[in-house]
Amino acid sequence: MRTDQILTRLERVFARLDREPERPAHLQTPQMSRHRVVLLGSTLAFYLAIVVAVLTTSWLVRLDWQIMFFRPYEQWPQLHAFLDYLVVLGQRGPTAVMVAAWLGWRSWRQHTLRPLITLGVALLLLNVTVGSVKLGLGRLGPHYATEIGSAELFAGGDIFPSGHTANAVVTWGILAYLASTVVTRRVLSVVSAVVSLSVGATTVYLGTHWVSDVLLGWSAGLLILLALPWFEPLIARTEAYVFDLRELLRRRAETGRMPAPVVSALTPLLSAGGKWQLKPVAGTVGDSAAAPAAAASAGAAAGYSPAHRAVAHPAGRPHLIRSERTPVTPVGSRRPAHPAHPAHPERAGTRGTAARPVAGG
Template structure:
């Protein structure tokens, strides 16, 4: 038999599923620390180096063509069906729905809108930065390449950087960014890194992206993820504004004025007792009660009658027959003729 003090792992799981009574006082909000700023600068330099290597048609472009002619989807056709489904983990629509469902539950549980606002900010930031780079450089993909050995830049394409890869880094990295404990942050960071790495290599396997597209997609996703602490003050102001708007709408169109609850004065648990009047107001209350009682009309009561038992009561019988009168019938008292 389990004692009251023993807490099992299942108890911890159910405790995590319950809604907290109030918003946690100390929610870990990442800051733009020096370490994060140095990492952001290094990845930005890597991003610019990849763009420069592709624009100048360097060795990286030659490597792109070698991988394309290798055709990995023909070398390992047995995993083609699985990777067709695995690459969905980098599509913006399905992943946004999955992550939003999880973060919506967390927002409800912790009485805060921050998880959903962080997700919305990350998706908006990713669409603006990656979308602008895609349509600004206009690179064609491997299936639409025209000149062997060229970088295929500014020809109306939209695959540089890889949107699947950047979205996988950003969307799954949000889970690590919003983790509540350092241990969970480490595990989720490793999981999101492996997922984003697999999505990027899958696009190269399927032939939909150059290898340099995937490298730039990883850098773009990390840059957006590391830049989120700069938007935390705006997210906090937006959350406060939304809660204030909710309170105003609730006061205007929602519930009425709540009735005051009766006070507990002790006694048995859960037993409500009326509040005793103050000493100074007790005489006035008694006078008012007495005056109200004197204004009432006197009640009239019947005189008391002697009680008789059931056997002494006289039965009440109707005066006359209960049958309706009939003109064709003959009374029993008259004599009738003898029957033949």
């Protein structure tokens, strides 16, 4: 009984790995509900409050300096090696590759491109929004700070908001966003929240970001996830366009094959003497039934009308060399015989020649 139970579980696992025969009907796209709108507005207000607090050098900036002087990496040095690996979960390159591989398998299994396109849209929004704020404010990190108590803004830096934190929220949160069941969505939401919080806290521990950088990174990533339903129509149109383009290329590849050419149609051509003639053109074996239509269309393109229609010549005779041809003129002289002149009967059959004397005369 134990062996049968193990085999049944393995069969279930492999059944999940197989491709479904068609796109599942239970896949639903998240909608911009009232609850989501409220969360989006609250997160946006929190985002703006952090920016204003840093711009005005408020208590949040003082908290940044206090934690920087505390130096967590010196308080708990035994965690340094582990957290160096944990922070990789927030780097854009490795996380994008891992998540894209998983979503690519889901796209193949469910016959849909929505997971991959959604990931691409989310990463594009992340790069545009977070990158523009980074370059616009130009804040320096704790290791490069120049003035104690200063917000270190507009100094050529690029750490506000935290890119690692925002990327962890978006990359791992997209898995919960694309979950197909409620239970899976809740579990993945908790996992993504724990990973993003851990990555943000790790950057503060390593001294690469201020606390305010991490807070703004969390809110920036959450804003992108909450706003994704607004981009669902664009994602659907992009998926439909890609599928249509694939079908077009497939049809072109199937109809673009060229078999061995054979004579199957006659094309009218205007000869030098002004008469229409029929010339064989190359086609395919299956085009014999369409030969008259092809000849008619070719004649119409060249200005050929039905009044000039000609009858095809029968099969020609084998080509003969000149010596084997039947002569078209009788053998002998081509000049006609002249009648005898009454005064000179001896000149009959001659022209332009003088009478020769008979020998011995």
